Amino acid sequence: MKFLSKTYLLAVLIIGCQGNTDQAPKPRNIILMIGDGMGLSQVSSAFYYQKDSSNFYRFTSMGLIKTSSTSKVTDSAAGATAMSTGVTTYNGAISVDPDSIALETIVDILSLRGWKTGVVSTSSIQHATPAAFYAHNKSRRNYEEISLDLVDSNIDFFAGGGYAGLTQRPDSINLLDSLSAKGIIWDTLKLAKSTDPEEKYGFLLSEWHMPPASDGRGDFLSNAVKLAIDYCSTSNDPFFLMVEGSQIDWGGHENEPDYLISELLDFDKTIGAVLDFAERDGNTLVIVTADHETGGFTLATKDHDYNKIEPTFSTTGHSATLIPVFAFGPEAEKFTGIYKNTAIFDKMMEVVGE
Ligand code: MG
Ligand code: ZN
Numbered sequence: 001m002k003f004l005s006k007t008y009l010l011a012v013l014i015i016g017c018q019g020n021t022d023q024a025p026k027p028r029n030i031i032l033m034i035g036d037g038m039g040l041s042q043v044s045s046a047f048y049y050q051k052d053s054s055n056f057y058r059f060t061s062m063g064l065i066k067t068s069s070t071s072k073v074t075d076s077a078a079g080a081t082a083m084s085t086g087v088t089t090y091n092g093a094i095s096v097d098p099d100s101i102a103l104e105t106i107v108d109i110l111s112l113r114g115w116k117t118g119v120v121s122t123s124s125i126q127h128a129t130p131a132a133f134y135a136h137n138k139s140r141r142n143y144e145e146i147s148l149d150l151v152d153s154n155i156d157f158f159a160g161g162g163y164a165g166l167t168q169r170p171d172s173i174n175l176l177d178s179l180s181a182k183g184i185i186w187d188t189l190k191l192a193k194s195t196d197p198e199e200k201y202g203f204l205l206s207e208w209h210m211p212p213a214s215d216g217r218g219d220f221l222s223n224a225v226k227l228a229i230d231y232c233s234t235s236n237d238p239f240f241l242m243v244e245g246s247q248i249d250w251g252g253h254e255n256e257p258d259y260l261i262s263e264l265l266d267f268d269k270t271i272g273a274v275l276d277f278a279e280r281d282g283n284t285l286v287i288v289t290a291d292h293e294t295g296g297f298t299l300a301t302k303d304h305d306y307n308k309i310e311p312t313f314s315t316t317g318h319s320a321t322l323i324p325v326f327a328f329g330p331e332a333e334k335f336t337g338i339y340k341n342t343a344i345f346d347k348m349m350e351v352v353g354e
Helices: 002-021 040-047 076-085 106-112 143-152 175-181 220-233 248-253 257-281 342-352
Strands: 029-035 061-066 116-124 157-161 184-187 200-204 239-245 284-289 298-302 305-312 323-328 337-340
Touching (some): 029 076, 029 220, 029 257, 029 342, 175 184, 257 305
Parallel strands (some): 029 284, 184 200
């Protein structure tokens, strides 16, 4: 009897598998969110400095990454390159290896497979973190070349600051015209109200970086991300989206707790919008992490009064502390454990299939 029932189960399994072969499941969408400079104390501030419940509570899987580049302490360029390409490189490198040879990024790979791809940041779009997802350059400071890579890239949707990088150029080329020539619908004043999945879009809403959240940026980040998700998810193709809270890092460099915390809360709010979509969709993996910690930030006791917190910094640079990784959605459990930042790329590639 045992044998018979096993045979029966096997038959059911085989029929079941065959039934699925002509309808292969759609690959998972991936939304990778990078809080630049966001260490554990930065994340912790979301639990002490807002009335609302933090969206970080909603994650189901957590891990830690070691973020070193070829230096012990990474910068944002090497940190983003590790996640976009899976390769450890030198500080300043934009998706090139230690010999400055261009590396294939996750955007390069997935756009060739017909995925929709998008990048949203609160810095200029040419800044190190977003650049590592569409450009290849030996130096993060070569903004003119990075802007050329943006125009030539396969990215379907981008939003951030930095239109001056396309218009104020020593070579006198107006790259906004080049975007139009490539059929990319762009705007330098506002986000579109609605989008067509057959088109490509670029929104660069300030000359260089977007203003801080507390100084007029409003809900740009969450609105741009919602628009990007609307755009990507109305297409029949799977999508990859990189979202950066760029200025958490800058609050750290400036040792300005109010700046840092307001940027972190804006990022928390954006995480909420992303998780709302991922919950509804059921086929989207959300990963939230950082390239490194900035400022040696802590929520220290003030004057030994254990009822008072005084945000404190130990450096105006980056630190080597391990960085938390939060994951939600199908295959989120892959992101538990302690591993190198390059494994973020490896794990995303495992999720999408080689
Ligand atoms: Mg950045
Ligand atoms: Zn930094």
